[in-house]
Amino acid sequence: MTASSLAPFTAADYRVRMARAARAASDAGLAGLLVAPGPDLVWLTGYAPPAATERLTLLVLTPGHDPVLVVPALEAPDAAKASGAPALTLCDWTDGKDPYALTAELLGPTGTFVVSDNAWAMHLLNLQKALPGTSYASFTDALPMLRAVKDGQELELLAAAGAAADAAFEEIRTVRFTGRRESEIAAYLADLLRRFGHSQVDFTIVASGPNGADPHHEAGDRVIEHGDMVVLDFGGLRDGYGSDTSRTVHVGEPTDEERRVHDLVRRAQEAGFRAVRPGAACQEVDRAARAVIEDAGYGEYFIHRTGHGIGVTTHEPPYMIEGEEQPLVPGMCFSVEPGVYLPGRFGVRIEDIVTVTEDGGRRLNGTTREMVIVD
Structure with missing residues (x-):
């Protein structure tokens, strides 16, 4: 060692x-x-x-x-x-x-x-x-905020880590999902993260079909089928700084309900992002995303906080959660990742890393948040 x-x-x-x-x-x-x-x-x-x-x-x-x-x-x-x-x-x-x-x-x-x-x-x-x-x-x-506000060089490293995770997603969306085990896709995702510069892979969640209703599902032996919704959540460290992104893809054409739930989460994620601005309390990001889901009648199926800080670890303060009144400060970086999880059926999560700017927020992930269809 x-x-x-x-x-x-x-x-x-x-x-x-x-x-x-x-x-x-x-x-x-x-x-x-x-x-x-x-x-x-x-x-x-x-x-x-x-x-x-x-x-x-x-x-x-x-x-x-x-x-x-x-x-x-x-x-x-x-x-x-x-x-x-x-x-x-x-x-x-x-x-x-x-x-x-x-x-x-x-x-x-x-x-x-x-x-x-x-x-x-x-x-x-x-x-x-x-x-x-x-x-x-x-x-x-x-001292929960000691590492929360990043300097310019740290922001560059986080942006590079986010771009590497984006590159991994753009590659994984082109492969065949049908007939492959979740663990196979997860292993390939880990290889892609390393190929695009990660020295450490912290997690590669691949949650297909009913497994998608478990936000922290461990990729297993389930064979992905045509008609499955698949939650992909992956990240790690590149040059000592973290990446973490989630996208939900669909194998073949989705049902109207699946499209509706995916679009609901996309709109909630956008609302959370739009709530990011200097001086706003962390809880306002959670409230903005959660309100969209609750108004659509799915509030009981959004079962976790909206976000967490990221830096030299993939989870650290600040947290985007009700009760967290810490004001946002330019240079803070955190995830915005609402989700809807329907037990026994499917789940949807969309996640970007966001940094607070002088007049709002900036995403460090740029892949599409629209539904992606895979084979």
């Missing part, structure tokens, strides 16, 4: 991000941030340590102090190669030493620290034991 730098950013870029994160923590009245391996560490430093390691690796960001990365000695050479390493002080520890005591020396004896959501419970509990006067809050609760 080796570490990697997942996006073409410089040490100066990472220095700005770490300073911004420390400032956000201070503004929130927090003592600092503790960042374990995962997307937050990659975004802040460019360092992606081995996912399977049980040894403590922790970025310590405290206001008024230089960033410090606590890292196992055997991983320190790889950490030193990360793009953000010149903006860090590496503090390594060897097996047999107490990394929690070492980390405690970098923190004050009291205060509330933000901990990245995917930190191991073992590490957090040992830190609490070493510093009984401290308390901890999760990133999602304390």
Whole structure:
């Protein structure tokens, strides 16, 4: 297992991000941030340590102090190669030493620290034991918008990932669906994503016929038949940034009802997109899309939120859901993906990634949202 730098950013870029994160923590009245391996560490430093390691690796960001990365000695050479390493002080520890005591020396004896959501419970509990006067809050609760607003370079990477996913759809729509298993189409979709530049494929949902009524259906052995509606939802990481798009195709000519439901979801998706503008609350995007579906009498069949943020992961804040009053800000990126799911029959979902602009929104997916007929 080796570490990697997942996006073409410089040490100066990472220095700005770490300073911004420390400032956000201070503004929130927090003592600092503790960042374990995962997307937050990659975004802040460019360092992606081995996912399977049980040894403590922790970025310590405290206001008024230089960033410090606590890292196992055997991983320190790889950490030193990360793009953000010149903006860090590496503090390594060897097996047999107490990394929690070492980390405690970098923190004050009291205060509330933000901990990245995917930190191991073992590490957090040992830190609490070493510093009984401290308390901890999760990133999602304390600083949910830390990674939400993308800079220009991040937007370019997200746009490129979206274009790659679009290219995969344009290719998959030309192949024969009839008589093939869902798993075959899913495997081909994954190959296409890789062909168009993805280094990581996170999901390739292929949900045919009645399976389409399950929003997170795992592609299986069902043979796709003439007359099936097929939900395609796929994405992953390209140059460290995410893609995620959904289109619903039909094998052969659809019925009038299938056309009507597909068009309903298309109109709901358009309404959600049109609701995107600076200052609007996230929930307004959900409300706009949901109202179209509810007005048509299908409200009970729209069973999930309208969208989720995307960046160095394919699902992250902000969320387009009722009750989320966070205002939209230029540079935020998220999905708009309403759906209708009719149990035992079929489902329809249409999804684009959208970024907030100064005067509205811009789609990062450009394939047709009209019904596509496949063989």
